[in-house]
Amino acid sequence: xxxxxxxxxxxxxxxxxxxxxxxxxxxxxxxxxxxxxxxxxxxxxxxxxxxxxxxxxxxxxxxxxxxxxxxxxxxxxxxxxxxxxxxxxxxxxxxxxxxxxxxxxxxxxxxxxxxxxxxxxxxxxxxxxxxxxxxxxxxxxxxxxxxxxxxxxxxxxxxxxxxxxxxxxxxxxxxxxxxxxxxxxxxxxxxxxxxxxxxxxxxxxxxxxxxxxxxxxxxxxxxxxxxxxxxxxxxxxxxxxxxxxxxxxxxxxxxxxxxxxxxxxxxxxxxxxxxxxxxxxxxxxxxxxxxxxxxxxxxxxxxxxxxxxxxxxxxxxxxxxxxxxxxxxxxxxxxxxxxxxxxxxxx
Amino acid sequence: xxxxxxxxxxxxxxxxxxxxxxxxxxxxxxxxxxxxxxxxxxxxxxxxxxxxxxxxxxxxxxxxxxxxxxxxxxxxxxxxxxxxxxxxxxxxxxxxxxxxxxxxxxxxxxxxxxxxxxxxxxxxxxxxxxxxxxxxxxxxxxxxxxxxxxxxxxxxxxxxxxxxxxxxxxxxxxxxxxxxxxxxxxxxxxxxxxxxxxxxxxxxxxxxxxxxxxxxxxxxxxxxxxxxxxxxxxxxxxxxxxxxxxxxxxxxxxxxxxxxxxxxxxxxxxxxxxxxxxxxxxxxxxxxxxxxxxxxxxxxxxxxxxxxxxxxxxxxxxxxxxxxxxxxxxxxxxxxxxxxxxxxxxx
DNA sequence: AAAGTTCTCCAAAGCGCTTTGGCTTGGCTG
DNA sequence: CAGCCAAGCCAAAGCGCTTTGGAGAACTTT
Numbered sequence: 001x002x003x004x005x006x007x008x009x010x011x012x013x014x015x016x017x018x019x020x021x022x023x024x025x026x027x028x029x030x031x032x033x034x035x036x037x038x039x040x041x042x043x044x045x046x047x048x049x050x051x052x053x054x055x056x057x058x059x060x061x062x063x064x065x066x067x068x069x070x071x072x073x074x075x076x077x078x079x080x081x082x083x084x085x086x087x088x089x090x091x092x093x094x095x096x097x098x099x100x101x102x103x104x105x106x107x108x109x110x111x112x113x114x115x116x117x118x119x120x121x122x123x124x125x126x127x128x129x130x131x132x133x134x135x136x137x138x139x140x141x142x143x144x145x146x147x148x149x150x151x152x153x154x155x156x157x158x159x160x161x162x163x164x165x166x167x168x169x170x171x172x173x174x175x176x177x178x179x180x181x182x183x184x185x186x187x188x189x190x191x192x193x194x195x196x197x198x199x200x201x202x203x204x205x206x207x208x209x210x211x212x213x214x215x216x217x218x219x220x221x222x223x224x225x226x227x228x229x230x231x232x233x234x235x236x237x238x239x240x241x242x243x244x245x246x247x248x249x250x251x252x253x254x255x256x257x258x259x260x261x262x263x264x265x266x267x268x269x270x271x272x273x274x275x276x277x278x279x280x281x282x283x284x285x286x287x288x289x290x291x292x293x294x295x296x297x298x299x300x301x302x303x304x305x306x307x308x309x310x311x312x313x314x315x316x317x318x319x320x321x322x323x324x325x326x327x328x329x330x331x332x333x334x335x336x337x338x339x340x341x342x343x344x345x346x347x
Numbered sequence: 348x349x350x351x352x353x354x355x356x357x358x359x360x361x362x363x364x365x366x367x368x369x370x371x372x373x374x375x376x377x378x379x380x381x382x383x384x385x386x387x388x389x390x391x392x393x394x395x396x397x398x399x400x401x402x403x404x405x406x407x408x409x410x411x412x413x414x415x416x417x418x419x420x421x422x423x424x425x426x427x428x429x430x431x432x433x434x435x436x437x438x439x440x441x442x443x444x445x446x447x448x449x450x451x452x453x454x455x456x457x458x459x460x461x462x463x464x465x466x467x468x469x470x471x472x473x474x475x476x477x478x479x480x481x482x483x484x485x486x487x488x489x490x491x492x493x494x495x496x497x498x499x500x501x502x503x504x505x506x507x508x509x510x511x512x513x514x515x516x517x518x519x520x521x522x523x524x525x526x527x528x529x530x531x532x533x534x535x536x537x538x539x540x541x542x543x544x545x546x547x548x549x550x551x552x553x554x555x556x557x558x559x560x561x562x563x564x565x566x567x568x569x570x571x572x573x574x575x576x577x578x579x580x581x582x583x584x585x586x587x588x589x590x591x592x593x594x595x596x597x598x599x600x601x602x603x604x605x606x607x608x609x610x611x612x613x614x615x616x617x618x619x620x621x622x623x624x625x626x627x628x629x630x631x632x633x634x635x636x637x638x639x640x641x642x643x644x645x646x647x648x649x650x651x652x653x654x655x656x657x658x659x660x661x662x663x664x665x666x667x668x669x670x671x672x673x674x675x676x677x678x679x680x681x682x683x684x685x686x687x688x689x690x691x692x693x694x
Numbered sequence: 695a696a697a698g699t700t701c702t703c704c705a706a707a708g709c710g711c712t713t714t715g716g717c718t719t720g721g722c723t724g
Numbered sequence: 725c726a727g728c729c730a731a732g733c734c735a736a737a738g739c740g741c742t743t744t745g746g747a748g749a750a751c752t753t754t
Contacts, residue, residue: 001461002710013734018712028732045461049405050710052396053739065432073429075422075628082420085412085446089455094464097442099432108436114348114392117441223628224600250628253571253600260607281422281570281597349740360704365742375702397740400709 001044010038021046060094061309062118064109066102066125072221073099074125075250076298079279080146083302084122091310106135113139120313122146122305128192142316144309146301147193157312157320159305163193163275164200166294166327170245170273171204173292173329178338179243179271183216185230185255187247194219197247197275216241220251227254235262242338243271249282252291252334271335275327289332296327348391357385368393407441408656409465411456413449413472419568420446421472422597423645426626427493430649431469438657453482460486467660469493469652475539489663491656493648494540504659504667506652510540510622511547513641513674517592517620518551520639520676525685526590526618530563532577532602534594541566544594544622563588567598574601582609589685590618596629599638599681618682622674636679643674 007017012035020027020035027035038044052058063081067073081095088095096118100108109132112118120142123132126149133151136143145158174182184201187194198217205212216234220226227246234241235258246252252274259266266272276293284290308321354364359382367374367382374382385391399405410428414420428442435442443465447455456479459465467489470479473496480498483490492505521529531548534541545564552559563581567573574593581588582605593599599621606613613619623640631637655668 003712004710014711015713015735016733019733022712024713026732031732043457043461045458047400047710048462048464049396049399050739051712053394053400053741054710054712056739058396065429067429067433072627073425075425075626078420078422078425078428081425081444082412082414082446085444086414089445089447089451095444095446097428097432097444098436099429099442100436104436110390111392114390115395117395223630225629225631225633253604256604257600257607260604279422280419282572283570284572286572350742351740361741362705362743363703366703369742371743373702378702394740397709398742400711401740401742403709 001042003044003046006035006038006042006044009042010035056116058094058117058119059092060096060118061088061306061313062096062098062112062121063124064105064112064121065097065099066105067099068102068221072223075223076277076279077124079277079299080124080302080305082280083297083299083304084306085302087303087306087310091307093306093310105132109135109139109141113141120144120309122309126192127190128195130192142309142313144305144312146305147191148196149192153322154320157308157322159301159308159323159325160193161296161301161325161327163196164203166275166296166329167197167200167245168204168207169200169329170275170294171201172208174243174245174271174273174335175204175208175210177243177271177335179241180210180338181213181216181239181241181243182210183234183241183244184218185227185244185246185251186217186219187222189219194247201245222248222251224250224254224257227251227256228258229254231255231258232262235259235264241270243273243335246272246274249274249276249279249291249293253282256334267334267336269339271338273335276330289330290334292332292335293330294327295330296325301325348389350391350393353382353385353389353391356389357382403463405441405464405466406439407443407465408435408653408660409443409445409459409468410471411452411459411468412444412446413452414446415449415568419570422570423624423626424471426624426646427471427649427652429627430644430646430651431653432649434650434653434657438654440653440657452479456482456486456488460488467491467656469656473539474537475542477539489656489660491652491659493652494538495543496539500669501667504655504669506648506655506670506672507540508643508648508672508674510543511550513622513643513676514544514547514592515551515554516547516676517622517641518548519555521590521592521618521620521682522551522555522557524590524618524682526588527557527685528560528563528586528588528590529557530581530588530591531565532574532591532593532598533564533566534569536566541594548592569595569598571597571601571604574598574603575605576601578602578605579609582606582611588617590620590682593619593621596621596623596626596638596640600629603681614681614683616686618685620682623677636677637681639679639682640677641674642677643672648672 003014007014016027017035020032098108123143123145126145126147128150130149133149133156148158148160186198189195202212218230252272256266259270273292276295277298350361354361363374364382367379432442445455470490470492473492473494475497477496480503495505495507533545536542549559565577599619603613606617620639623642624645
């Protein structure tokens with residue numbers, strides 16, 4: 001069923017039918033009602049491509065998801081997409097996903113732009129200094145960054161969690177429990193978010209008069225086995241840290257596994273605090289959460305990013321917009337006061 | 348830069364340029380070379396929508412991802428997508444993802460079909476008896492199921508892991524280690540794959556002359572906290588199982604956490620064997636894997652599914668194709684012989 | 695040398711929609 | 725009652741590509 005068929009069926013011109021369906025005022029309400037009813041009755045659905053060709057708008061947002069060199073796809077991806085997808089569905093948008101090796105990214109962005117496949121894109125996993133920003137600006141493609149880069153913050157649109165503040169608070173929280181030796185299991189520090197977290201951690205230490213020690217600061221891909229591996233290293237140190245700050249629940253889980261294998265108890269022998277993106281497959285519904293955490297839902301972020309990019313794409317030329325979210329500090333079972341005994345015995 | 352511009356620039360007709368670029372034989376090699384060079388020089392990219400409108404082919408595959416009632420997105424999703432995305436990129440296809448509540452699925456499929464947005468779709472997470480099969484057949488939309496339903500196996504195209512066989516083998520493996528009381532932490536058993544796994548488990552028990560016991564068979568969403576919760580239940584039982592078979596590494600991790608919290612050691616006090624989809628964020632690179640597992644890469648499955656649906660979509664009317672993959676049994680550190688002592692003491 | 699063939703290329707007609715500009719009609723004003 | 729205006733509709737021209745049906749030039753064939 002195409003527009004022409006429907007119009008013939010109704011004894012109207014395609015023009016009128018199109019206008020009736022798209023809410024233009026040049027058609028009487030009586031006619032509009034008839035048209036809409038007929039369209040529903042025959043379940044008429046306009047060809048998206050014809051529409052796109054005619055209007056130039058695609059009602060599609062692109063997500064270019066980089067695969068890191070070691071072939072990892074970011075585990076946070078699925079929850080982000082779930083949130084974004086929800087918003088897209090609500091607004092009648094489609095979501096186009098390209099999974100590409102990092103090296104191919106530029107080609108893909110150019111392809112999306114010149115093929116006019118999308119109205120805008122969301123930039124995932126911004127590096128400290130990310131060439132994609134300049135590229136997208138030069139391509140004149142509307143975009144929104146999930147996270148930030150080191151570029152001037154007001155030169156483009158983004159949504160980010162206040163990573164620095166979160167890690168300041170988390171570090172101070174541990175320090176205030178009496179911990180003086182606090183390790184950091186961070187994400188890869190070529191990522192902007194990880195640098196901000198480290199900065200927050202350092203500021204937190206300094207604000208409490210604690211020294212920092214490079215030997216207990218790590219930067220890895222945020223997956224479970226890395227948490228395990230790094231925790232084993234920490235446990236083997238002569239001056240064993242009494243607390244650990246991790247950048248992801250996956251790292252924290254790996255750390256807990258290592259702690260338990262060593263016959264220790266997390267929250268008693270070693271405190272763990274983590275940033276928690278509230279990945280749905282790790283959500284605990286217990287009253288007392290397993291982990292003390294700075295918490296911010298990545299799914300909500302996905303939802304909001306989608307809303308924002310839609311607004312940006314439908315209103316080209318509008319000034320950039322930014323949103324900075326504060327994470328919530330949730331106290332769970334993985335933290336406790338520093339052990340006088342252990343600390344002094346070791347020190 | 349559009350086709351017409353390029354053709355004027357070359358002093359040729361749009362027809363000839365189009366044919367040169369699309370490899371039709373009616374154009375001399377000299378001309379073709381010139382056209383291709385010019386196209387590259389000006390980085391000409393045909394408008395995808397114009398192309399789609401003219402040809403009727405979209406070069407796009409749709410993925411409709413259901414969000415379960417409790418708002419969970421399947422954690423296996425991202426790795427599957429990573430694999431599929433790789434194949435799509437290679438073949439010049441786009442991937443359109445719709446994340447929808449289960450109730451809305453039919454509407455979305457109809458929408459994709461009548462809007463001619465995709466050349467085919469991949470069906471995720473088939474239920475035991477899934478209405479989507481009939482729907483897609485009636486919509487005349489090419490599709491491939493990742494997994495299977497209870498429908499006659501040759502009536503549609505699918506790719507699946509031999510879940511039953513895997514679980515027979517895993518169960519027998521445990522039985523042959525001397526375990527006589529083996530628990531099952533399965534996925535949700537409205538899913539076809541989970542039913543097949545249960546069938547395999549039961550067959551495995553029977554083949555070794557072991558009794559089954561409903562009290563130690565669970566069916567849950569496959570997330571870490573559920574593994575933890577169920578394992579605690581099992582540990583509290585008077586006749587504690589000496590071995591557990593889990594349907595996902597996430598469940599297994601939760602189970603291990605519970606075991607360790609109880610001061611026991613996995614692989615010694617309790618054996619765990621799991622199905623492992625090789626999720627990239629849980630991959631262990633150690634020589635000895637943490638878990639004994641039946642292993643089958645969901646990422647490879649995504650890649651292959653994409654290849655298959657492309658073939659199906661480009662060749663409508665071809666008979667359905669199927670692929671059944673065997674999982675590999677990998678022995679890791681989480682299994683060991685049954686403890687005589689513990690068993691007899693308890694029994 | 696006339697008549698076929700084969701090579702190259704082109705004009706024009708779609709694909710299914712939106713949108714510009716214009717044409718009726720009926721109701722008002724002066 | 726002529727003249728004007730708004731309301732409601734339509735014809736036709738795009739959007740940028742592919743594809744059908746030729747047409748002209750260069751080569752063979754008889």
